[in-house]
Amino acid sequence: MPRPYIPSEELARRVEEDETFAVARLISRAEAGMPEARSALGTIYRKAGRAHVIGITGVPGSGKSTLVGVFVQKLRALGGKVAIVAIDPSSPYSGGSILGDRIRMADLALDPGVFIRSMATRGALGGMAHAALDVVDILDVAGYDWIIIETVGVGQDEVEIAHATHTTVVVSAPGLGDEVQAIKAGILEIADIHVVSKCDRADANRTLADLKTMLKDTQPREDGWRPPVVGLSSLNGEGFEALLDAIGRHRAALAASGGERRRKAIAAFRLSKTAETLTLERLKSLLRSRLDDAAEKLSARRSDPYSEADHLVRAFTGEKDHV
Amino acid sequence: MALPIRVLLAKVGLDGHDRGVKVVARTLRDAGMDVVYSGLHRTPEEVVNAAVQEDVDVLGVSLLSGVQMTVFPKIFALLKEKGVDDMIVVAGGVMPDEDVAELKKMGVAEIMLQDTPPQAIVDRLTRLVEERGAR
CATH class of the missing domain: 1.20.5 (Single alpha-helices involved in coiled-coils or other helix-helix interfaces)
Structure with a gap:
């Protein structure tokens, strides 16, 4: 039974009232790169720009999703609405994907102030980066105060997306290799804030120390911001105040300079x-x-x-x- | 230009049997679909919330605990409440024939029981999405 097609312009109007269905459907069209949706997305772009956008990236297994799950609860306690865009890799063979980030964010499932959307890297035809940022605008116009883009920090596109945000958080974890691995991964230099996750583990101190030592040797940034290193444990809920504080300071620094x-x-x-x-x-x-x-x-x-x-x-x- | 078919696979209630749903998830991924997996022990509210936010083409619920006649009416009521009328709802698992007939009447588009070959699941979902058309 075919149903009438809802024009994207109409969806865009309904997005402003934060109607979940309209937000979700317009996101699908942005991902599909549908020419019909382009003028609606243009309208959305002009109205966006209010939300603070945080990119969270790190290698697979570094604990990003679990961290986001806990972090968003802390953000919610402050009162704002939060949206999460979780980007996972597509299979290079079939083009399909299994998107499992929601499993680690189960505590947020019924919070009406939280919107979670999973995206596959190849799900967006013709440019994931461009689609992901359209999605951010839609969520912004829907009234989400904080938007978190979570990406696996391995592909160039994914690193770029994380960096096309107001605050970029790079997550490292103990036990995933020494500091040389971190340099090789090449994502450390984009960080506004470094997080070492899993600090309930004994070897986390080593990772914290390695990271701090390495950052000492890097050139100071043009904008004068010195990326802090925050250790936290999603398991115990420890360290999240420090992360919130670091994000707040970075946001203020951005606004100031x-x-x-x-x-x-x-x-x-x-x-x-x-x-x-x-x-x-x-x-x-x-x-x-x-x-x-x-x-x-x-x-x-x-x-x-x-x-x-x-x-x-x-x-x-x-x-x-x-x- | 068509996106990969998006599917949410969900486990609802006190049912820890997830081998089947994981096999289906991999099968669908290997057929080029984007599969969001809910994890175990979700409520109908959580599942419908996720399905609407993810704007999936297909919501597939795997049940091996016998609660299908409680779960599906709730899912349809919640979808209606949220103004979603074009989502394809399918069921998988083990359930008696009389329930299968009832579920079909209720609007469950396909009920795939334990003997369904993986490729048949891919084919049926693909056909259902084609029949529904663009959204």
């Missing part, structure tokens, strides 16, 4: 990601029609990838071929 710069940097990131998505979308339809021909020439070594790619891009941009 580099706020404008960060906002502009996020906006620029946003624009370039959206432009990439729209460009790729068009380029891909051109590619589909020409790929077979070009691939045949390439495989017979009658041409080379550079010439063919250049040829394609020129056809796309309307520049003249220089042959």
Whole structure:
């Protein structure tokens, strides 16, 4: 039984009343990159900008979801509404995914002031980063005061998303390798706040010490902010006041000094990601029609990838071929 | 442009048997679907909340405890309360034939019992989502 399609513009209006169904459905359309939803999302963007957005990232098993589950309860105790966007990897083989972050946030399941949405990295067609930030805007306009984006800090896109937030928290855990591993992971430098989770474990002190030592050697940041290191235990609920305090201080520091710069940097990131998505979308339809021909020439070594790619891009941009 | 089919798989009530639901979760993932898993011991309220927030195409409830005639009416009532009328609700597990007939009348789109081959689950969910169309 087909049902009437609800126009995205109407959903956008209902989002402003925080109608859960409308919020959820518009998020799906943003993820799908539906052209029909674009003007509605444009309207949403212009109305957003009130929420404080926190990126939480860290390697698999570092305890992000459990931490978020406890942290959100602390935030709720302060009174604001909280939304969580939990991004998990898709299978590189099937493109499918199992999204299990909700299991670790079970205590939030019936709180009407909490909205949880799971996203798969490949769920968003044409650019996850661009879709994830659209989702943040929708939640912002729906009246969520705090928005948390949780990503597995391994892919470039995921690291970028975490960084396209107001406050970036990087979670490290004891027992997942030494400090060299942390440097290799390459996500430490994006942190505004470092968290060492699982501090109920005896070896956590070592991780805390390693991290602090390593940070001493890094160049001071342009904005003057020195990323603090917070140890906490989601199991015992310890250390969360320190995390709240650090976020509060970072938020104040942003407002006082580099706020404008960060906002502009996020906006620029946003624009370039959206432009990439729209460009790729068009380029891909051109590619589909020409790929077979070009691939045949390439495989017979009658041409080379550079010439063919250049040829394609020129056809796309309307520049003249220089042959 | 179609997104992967989104499914919420849920375990409701005092039922700790999650081997089946986990096998189904992997099967659906391997068929390219995005599967949100609720974890054990959820209430109908929690499950419907999650299904609405996640805006899933399919809500699948796995039951091996015999409480289907209590759980599904609650789920439908809650979905209605939240203004959701296009979510596909399916059941999986072990249940008697007379319940299966009742559940179908209630609006459960598919009831997949213990002998259902994995590929049949994939095919039926895919067909149901196709039939419902774009949203």
